[in-house]
Amino acid sequence: MLSPTLITVALAAAMIGALAGVLGTFLVLRGQSLLGDVIAHASLPGVVAGFLISGERGFVPILAGALVSGALAGLSVQLLRRGAGVKSDAALGSVLSLFFALGVVLLTVAQSQGGSAGLTMFLFGQAASVLRADLLPMAVVGGTVLLVLVLLWKEFQLVAFDREAARAQGLPVERLEVLLTLLTAVTIVLGLSLAGVVLMVALLIAPAVAARQWVRGLAPMVWLAALIGALAGSGGAVISAMGQGVATGPVMVLAAVALTALSLLLAPERGLVARWRRQGAARQALRGRQVLAALRGLEGDHATPDYASDEAMLQAYLGTDAGPALARLYRDGLIRPAARLAPEAAARRWELTEAGRLRVEEGGQHA
Structure with a gap:
């Protein structure tokens, strides 16, 4: 019989995996897979800053700090690329290094002040920290992200496939890209407690890459990526519960990568076979x-x-x-x-x- 804790973790992992698959689809199609990595690593200084400001390890201040820090990093990448003309890889590498280094420095400061035990769980995740009371807020925030995607579906679709055509039709391309970056940051922040800043990017990219092998259209790819992400999340939670002391986040990532490998191998048109x-x-x-x-x-x-x-x-x-x-x-x-x-x-x-x-x-x- 499944324990209530496992059910809670599996539901949270399924929600995060599905949402990550949806947002990851747009990252993959726009050729910005590393942007998720930047936002995830850049959340670390926000996590520590939230703790230092609030003086406690409450999820609200810590996740709020992570959201601000991750969103700021994503916007910094956009500013460097669009405003300063810096090449994409250079902008991504510079921002990732800067924010992660700042996070390590702040983490050292927090440790020197004492009482920072538990902050390192945001590096790799700690599924046991997810409570049943967290499911409803996660569902509300995730539902809001999906609602924004539905309302602006046509606009996001055009930006993902043909940025210049979107601009020619008078769409605010830069604002739409900023909004997608913010939605990605929200998704990453929701998954920090499960996968952490180091592994969260895999949950964004792997389901989208797997779905891309099986379908062609954007809508089918989004649905399939959400399904694969949910399967990887819930399956990883269940598998990790079978082992003593096995971390849930890494197992979720391994499950997502395994599904991606099978897709790369067995997809009927694009698979290696x-x-x-x-x-x-x-x-x-x-x-x-x-x-x-x-x-x-x-x-x-x-x-x-x-x-x-x-x-x-x-x-x-x-x-x-x-x-x-x-x-x-x-x-x-x-x-x-x-x-x-x-x-x-x-x-x-x-x-x-x-x-x-x-x-x-x-x-x-x-x-």
Whole structure:
């Protein structure tokens, strides 16, 4: 029987995972995956500042500080890129390093003053700190984020896929990007107690990357990313509960990465297995066309329309084993076996059928 604590943690993890998957979709499509990493790490100085200002480890002041710090970092990246013309990678790296270093310094100050025990849980998360009373506020905040996305769905969709087209239509692109950054910061702050500033970015990116392998449209990708994020969150919580002292946040991340790896491997169109199959089929088709062309060329060389080519001759002509290609061509009715030169001859001889000649003349795309 599941304990009430596990149910609480699993529900919170499912909510955070689903919300992270939704916001992560826009980060991935906009090519700003590292922005989530910057906001997550930049939340650390806000966490410590909230503790230093309030004098306690209450969730409200600490998460409020994290939100302010994370949002400020995200906006700083936008300002450096749009206003100062700094390249994206340089802006992301500079802001991440600055805010995280500031957080480490503030954490040292807090430790020197005493009473800062427990702040380090925001680095890697501590699921046991999530209480049942936290579920409703998390649901309200998460629902508000989703409501904003629904109300501005068309605008966010256009900004994600074609920023210049959005600007040409008169949309406030910069403000929409700022709003997306703020929504991302809110999502990260909600997940700090579960995954921490170090691992939260994985919950943003992994579900979106996994969903991208299975679907094409934005709406299906958002729904699927939310589902994968929820599965990774709740599944990670349940799996971690099976082990003694196993941290929930890292297991959630491992679950999300595992689902992403399976998607990269098994997705029907973009997966590696499907890609290997297409490449193999393309190689087979190419080899078949080469064999047909060789048969046709030998007919021309011998000025005999029905010239039968010896299999060993074909392999020497092509410089490779033609057996598998010949078997496929025969199965497809493009070639047929011819009589051997002598009954005791070991090698088979092949000739083109009318369908095979037509395929060669048309420059057929399949064999």
